[in-house]
Amino acid sequence: MKLALTIAGSDSGGGAGIQADIKTFSAHGVFGMSVITSVTAQNTRGVIGIEDISPEMVSLQMQAVFEDLYPDAVKIGMVSSGGIIGAIADGLKKYGPRKVVLDPVMISKGGSYLLKPEAMNALKDKLIPLSLVVTPNLMEAEALTGMVIKTPEDMREAARKIIGLGAKSVVVKGGHLTGDALDVFYDGHKFYEITSERVNTRNTHGTGCTFSSAIAANLALGYDLIESVKRAKDYITGAIKNSLDIGHGVGPTNHFWRWDNEN
Ligand SMILES: Nc1ncnc2c1ncn2[C@@H]1O[C@H](COP(=O)(O)OP(=O)(O)O)[C@@H](O)[C@H]1O
Numbered sequence: 001m002k003l004a005l006t007i008a009g010s011d012s013g014g015g016a017g018i019q020a021d022i023k024t025f026s027a028h029g030v031f032g033m034s035v036i037t038s039v040t041a042q043n044t045r046g047v048i049g050i051e052d053i054s055p056e057m058v059s060l061q062m063q064a065v066f067e068d069l070y071p072d073a074v075k076i077g078m079v080s081s082g083g084i085i086g087a088i089a090d091g092l093k094k095y096g097p098r099k100v101v102l103d104p105v106m107i108s109k110g111g112s113y114l115l116k117p118e119a120m121n122a123l124k125d126k127l128i129p130l131s132l133v134v135t136p137n138l139m140e141a142e143a144l145t146g147m148v149i150k151t152p153e154d155m156r157e158a159a160r161k162i163i164g165l166g167a168k169s170v171v172v173k174g175g176h177l178t179g180d181a182l183d184v185f186y187d188g189h190k191f192y193e194i195t196s197e198r199v200n201t202r203n204t205h206g207t208g209c210t211f212s213s214a215i216a217a218n219l220a221l222g223y224d225l226i227e228s229v230k231r232a233k234d235y236i237t238g239a240i241k242n243s244l245d246i247g248h249g250v251g252p253t254n255h256f257w258r259w260d261n262e263n
């Protein structure tokens with residue numbers, strides 16, 4: 001059995017964060033574990049409350065996981081504060097996992113800050129250099145680079161700049177552009193354009209979480225990085241095509257679509 005760890009926030013509505021990550025790991029046949037950074041009161045309509053876990057408790061959760069169940073891959077999502085980022089960075093340096101996927105979550109679709117603005121520099125300086133791949137959406141790539149991103153060439157330029165921050169590789173996600181859903185992967189040497197048809201749905205809650213945890217699941221299974229990104233793209237496309245019209249707002253991705261289609 002392969003093991004994957006998510007270090008992220010809890011979404012009470014089950015569509016994003018830890019809950020989306022664990023469902024994604026399970027759908028890949030990977031045993032999921034969690035280090036919870038923050039508890040959000042959230043549903044398909046948005047976030048109504050956030051309470052962070054203490055940095056000390058984040059460190060203890062990492063200790064508990066790494067000193068017994070050492071993960072084959074790690075995904076990092078909502079990290080909220082500078083103190084939590086420091087605790088995660090210290091844990092990563094102490095335990096040394098190599099396959100680390102960083103989804104630099106900043107603001108929810110509804111506009112709530114999931115990363116405190118004053119923690120942006122800590123994310124850049126402490127977590128990006130420890131990651132194998134960073135997966136910003138367009139707004140996150142703009143915040144990391146100071147660029148305005150509107151075209152695939154802008155996405156490639158942003159990817160170059162993010163490699164300049166110390167990332168080993170990057171996927172700039174084009175989910176918020178128009179036209180095909182184009183993601184740009186760059187490993188510092190070569191660009192890959194990974195495209196799918198755009199699914200016409202409002203139910204896209206948790207897309208970034210699902211995509212990054214699918215990359216981590218595939219890395220845990222032993223696929224190389226570019227193959228893991230391609231397989232994650234197939235997974236997220238299916239999860240959006242079959243997304244769930246539940247709740248009264250933006251519904252979540254569906255992790256049971258392969259199972260549903262087979263049964
Ligand atoms: N409507 C859509 N149709 C197909 N793919 C999409 C759609 N929206 C997002 N994606 C894909 O989902 C993944 C997550 O992207 P995105 O939604 O931009 O992330 P985030 O949730 O971090 O904002 C990317 O692979 C992106 O291309």
Ligand SMILES: Cc1ncc(COP(=O)(O)OP(=O)(O)O)c(N)n1
Nearest residue numbers: 009016017108109205206207208209
């Ligand atoms: C607890 C928590 N973590 C991350 C997110 C962001 O999720 P994401 O997949 O980027 O999607 P949306 O918020 O944009 O739906 C979150 N909302 N909650």
